[in-house]
Amino acid sequence: MRVASINGWQDVQAEVLRRLHERLWKPGDLLPSEADLAAEFGCARTTVNRALQAIADEGLLERRRRGGTRVVVNPERRATFNIPLIRLEIEQLQREYGYRLLKRRQQRPSKAVRERMLVDAEASIVSLRALHTADEKPYVLEKRWIDLAVVPAAADADFSVQSPNEWLVEHVPFSGGDLVLSAQSASDEDAEALSCEKGAALFMAERRTRNTQDATITVVQLVYAPGYRMAIDL
């Protein structure tokens, strides 16, 4: 007997994963039915189901009713990573976190901002610039725009002590959004705020957050100081 002892669904998952890695079941292959596997492993079909579901969620298996369970051909690696609060990210590096509000204006959106936020020209927007530092050194420049029509309370919020991100997390329920990562050359503004050369290669994350009614709450550009690396576990 190959299988030492299959008790829980995690054991089933481990065994199935082993067979996948060993290429005993190759990409494109059809797996035995849940019932057969349950019989082989000596457990309930429910248990096998749980295990296969978990693997399918990871993207390694494809399951269809009546069609059975199939090994995915191009196992697209799916990475999941967290987007922490900047403060926590810095503190986790054992460095001292600092925050400074550089600029705050309330205005009509420019064309560029309108496109990013999907709002019209009459919208009232709070525009912010803030710098997060690690051990007194510039870590990331935060450029943020908040739609006052969606978050009226932002007009009176004091962003000089608490970063917009933390304020928003605390005060506004949000649901979805999207994230775009890119590389940008440092503009004059970036270079001054981050104390780096103009034209330096900067890592940028732009994030749009929507509420449950699908209205844009806020858009933020995080422009990191040169040398920043975003690590992701696979």
Add this chain to the structure above:
Amino acid sequence: MRVASINGWQDVQAEVLRRLHERLWKPGDLLPSEADLAAEFGCARTTVNRALQAIADEGLLERRRRGGTRVVVNPERRATFNIPLIRLEIEQLQREYGYRLLKRRQQRPSKAVRERMLVDAEASIVSLRALHTADEKPYVLEKRWIDLAVVPAAADADFSVQSPNEWLVEHVPFSGGDLVLSAQSASDEDAEALSCEKGAALFMAERRTRNTQDATITVVQLVYAPGYRMAIDL
């Protein structure tokens, strides 16, 4: 009665999510026990369990035995994204995919490569440079190193017709790895291969792939042409 009809676990999940978004249950709050919720929703505890597990997997709830289910304080947004084959990524943009092997050498690793691959100086490494094009224009420069001790077959593989990535996916079972995203200034080599200015800001993804024995199979640096944006759904 607020709840129209709770049949399946997805309904329970939706209702719980609604209450989280509405801040009926605030960050830090303790939820009612599974049994209580099951009673309220008129379904089995198993069903509630399934729903809460799913939400916890998304990172919005924290569950501990005996401790109950708690709303996470800082709902770290967790993003999941796929890392497609470059060919598929380009084809999905409705552009014509092209591939060209620029250089191939078999050598001892340099110090930089040793650090990245965690191998010693006597290792035998296949070093590759390849260019992926979209509509004939440079899309991404692939710099790859393969450890022949781990993948002997790579010595005889013909990478002039098939990209290393696709060859590896087909021939080598792998399990884990890590990924680092960053911004880099274009080196002379980068500028020439990607037909861009030297010093331009380039988006780079560096990926290390390990096999089941935790040995480094391959390290790849993907240096994208200027303007590349990596989009991620949240």
Add this chain to the structure above:
DNA sequence: GTTGCCAATATGTTCATACATATTGACTTT
């Protein structure tokens, strides 16, 4: 041959029950 229908089948999901396990908190002992 083409179309339409039906039965077989594999996964999806619910349910009640039972037991496992971690953790809390009260109570007891030192």
Add this chain to the structure above:
DNA sequence: AAAGTCAATATGTATGAACATATTGGCAAC
């Protein structure tokens, strides 16, 4: 007080049974 003990409790998980649902493939009607 401090430390140890133990029962109560909420989640974690297994099970068998049942029904739901999608999909396949064959058979029949046209």
